[in-house]
Amino acid sequence: MLNRVVLVGRLTKDPELRYTPNGVAVANFTLAVNRPFSNQQGDREADFINCVVWRKPAENVANFLTKGSLAGVDGRVQTRSYDNNEGRRVYVTEIVADSVQFLEPRNSQNNQSNNSSNSQAAGGYDSNQNSNRQQGGYNDDPFANDGKPIDISDDDLPF
Amino acid sequence: MLNRVVLVGRLTKDPELRYTPNGVAVANFTLAVNRPFSNQQGDREADFINCVVWRKPAENVANFLTKGSLAGVDGRVQTRSYDNNEGRRVYVTEIVADSVQFLEPRNSQNNQSNNSSNSQAAGGYDSNQNSNRQQGGYNDDPFANDGKPIDISDDDLPF
Amino acid sequence: MLNRVVLVGRLTKDPELRYTPNGVAVANFTLAVNRPFSNQQGDREADFINCVVWRKPAENVANFLTKGSLAGVDGRVQTRSYDNNEGRRVYVTEIVADSVQFLEPRNSQNNQSNNSSNSQAAGGYDSNQNSNRQQGGYNDDPFANDGKPIDISDDDLPF
Amino acid sequence: MLNRVVLVGRLTKDPELRYTPNGVAVANFTLAVNRPFSNQQGDREADFINCVVWRKPAENVANFLTKGSLAGVDGRVQTRSYDNNEGRRVYVTEIVADSVQFLEPRNSQNNQSNNSSNSQAAGGYDSNQNSNRQQGGYNDDPFANDGKPIDISDDDLPF
DNA sequence: TTTT
DNA sequence: TTTT
Numbered sequence: 193m194l195n196r197v198v199l200v201g202r203l204t205k206d207p208e209l210r211y212t213p214n215g216v217a218v219a220n221f222t223l224a225v226n227r228p229f230s231n232q233q234g235d236r237e238a239d240f241i242n243c244v245v246w247r248k249p250a251e252n253v254a255n256f257l258t259k260g261s262l263a264g265v266d267g268r269v270q271t272r273s274y275d276n277n278e279g280r281r282v283y284v285t286e287i288v289a290d291s292v293q294f295l296e297p298r299n300s301q302n303n304q305s306n307n308s309s310n311s312q313a314a315g316g317y318d319s320n321q322n323s324n325r326q327q328g329g330y331n332d333d334p335f336a337n338d339g340k341p342i343d344i345s346d347d348d349l350p351f
Numbered sequence: 352m353l354n355r356v357v358l359v360g361r362l363t364k365d366p367e368l369r370y371t372p373n374g375v376a377v378a379n380f381t382l383a384v385n386r387p388f389s390n391q392q393g394d395r396e397a398d399f400i401n402c403v404v405w406r407k408p409a410e411n412v413a414n415f416l417t418k419g420s421l422a423g424v425d426g427r428v429q430t431r432s433y434d435n436n437e438g439r440r441v442y443v444t445e446i447v448a449d450s451v452q453f454l455e456p457r458n459s460q461n462n463q464s465n466n467s468s469n470s471q472a473a474g475g476y477d478s479n480q481n482s483n484r485q486q487g488g489y490n491d492d493p494f495a496n497d498g499k500p501i502d503i504s505d506d507d508l509p510f
Numbered sequence: 511m512l513n514r515v516v517l518v519g520r521l522t523k524d525p526e527l528r529y530t531p532n533g534v535a536v537a538n539f540t541l542a543v544n545r546p547f548s549n550q551q552g553d554r555e556a557d558f559i560n561c562v563v564w565r566k567p568a569e570n571v572a573n574f575l576t577k578g579s580l581a582g583v584d585g586r587v588q589t590r591s592y593d594n595n596e597g598r599r600v601y602v603t604e605i606v607a608d609s610v611q612f613l614e615p616r617n618s619q620n621n622q623s624n625n626s627s628n629s630q631a632a633g634g635y636d637s638n639q640n641s642n643r644q645q646g647g648y649n650d651d652p653f654a655n656d657g658k659p660i661d662i663s664d665d666d667l668p669f
Numbered sequence: 670m671l672n673r674v675v676l677v678g679r680l681t682k683d684p685e686l687r688y689t690p691n692g693v694a695v696a697n698f699t700l701a702v703n704r705p706f707s708n709q710q711g712d713r714e715a716d717f718i719n720c721v722v723w724r725k726p727a728e729n730v731a732n733f734l735t736k737g738s739l740a741g742v743d744g745r746v747q748t749r750s751y752d753n754n755e756g757r758r759v760y761v762t763e764i765v766a767d768s769v770q771f772l773e774p775r776n777s778q779n780n781q782s783n784n785s786s787n788s789q790a791a792g793g794y795d796s797n798q799n800s801n802r803q804q805g806g807y808n809d810d811p812f813a814n815d816g817k818p819i820d821i822s823d824d825d826l827p828f
Numbered sequence: 829t830t831t832t
Numbered sequence: 833t834t835t836t
Binding site: 511513514516517518519550559586587588589603604605 | 670676679702716718763
Binding site: 293 | 675
């Protein structure tokens, strides 16, 4: 069945990069996508859409995007559920990105929250590319994400 | 910003049609969209995606689709939140359909749950069309939906 | 950069299956997609959109779809040019399908132009699946497509 | 039937704005959309996709976008044909934009080809908005587009 | 819990 | 709470 989503918006926060027990990278981020029309009160609203991306593009996202970055997402709608710590079933709808597009150069006026000295003119970099840009070597270390507890499982892998 | 979703799937139940206090029609339904790949256990899963549609297409949806109907949706991702009866903030992600496509004739083998005697070959009817098909006249009666409590407000209208 | 197309329509003819010199399958077909609105004269028109699909899905398309079949396409817009036999540069815009969705059972009332005796209830078969359905074994024979001259090159492969 | 396209790319030239005999604005432009993968020779190619947009968004496009501007398009695939001056039938496939997204501030480094002194931070302006930005008043003058011959007809209007 |  |  067809299931396709395309979004362009700005990250509400820096992306979160984590690793499954098997060392597969996953990044989560939220896109604020402004609506093209105003509501009854006359102001523009936005949708805050949760996105997930796996593997190499996850690492590219974590390396290139920060709070405020303009990004495009091409993916699909996914629903899943889990039982929270109160024993309640929680239903989640999120976008699984097949690819993420970086629509601004790194460190443009919109994402000065990272302080890398190495600016780069992007103009359409695709997160699906392989790259030798990551300096942290965290690729080989599932716990490199500063020891944050990992609650995602390899079963969540989209394929 | 861009926000576009296209889905093709089957209704998990008959759609629910309601009216705002101002008499604007809204229909809700869930599409089961089968994934194109299998999970680690080797079985095909589906995403169960909540959809909303407003005004005339809402009534067309309620008249044409039933549990099991194959339908296409062209719309956008919307997020909103409300406080539930336990005083907790609930976050909702759903698809607001601009148009809904009926991909099967009415009363095909997949939607025999309605028992109208009036079969019709569809093959691509678009819910955006006006139509004189509704017999209930509920268009003029916001309470025609058998007295079900209406908890949606006109503020939820997408435009 | 983002480039995404989703279509649902009916094949205007049986698909054409061919093979590159290296034996890679390609299928071409045209989808008639009815417009959701009428023109000034009050009649509904359609767009006739040329589609290409490669590899295994190409063979599935050739096996499952015939003139009149309802199908969904998820792909991208591609432009290319070639010099025709009059030495003129011709520009082509077409859709390269990543996946093709079969939205009707084989041999439904809309695609009786093939005369296979083996009907099958489909209801959402995805062309990306591998399958053991092809009986012709043409997979190993680049000229199996009844000796038709092959004018596509392996350079046209999308990846 | 479903027909949806989403593109993000850069204009290959300044857009062309024209008016039908009835004074309806139309803008044409071509988007260069880089492919996310390299070809056999290892270089990245692009698709050059012709787009049309009507009415108010046409004027916004003409006012905001220039050669090199990064833009997003949400629209549909359209095919049409006409007889050229050699009496030959020409088939055209193009994207009819429902909305065009401006993904860069006006006069950013990528579209310095216009020399307006009035820079403006955009960050996601939607061409569908009404605006009081046009100074030329060409809205009321179908020949304001410097006398260029108009070969489009009101019959080409999408609705 | 939200971006420009 | 899920469809074929």
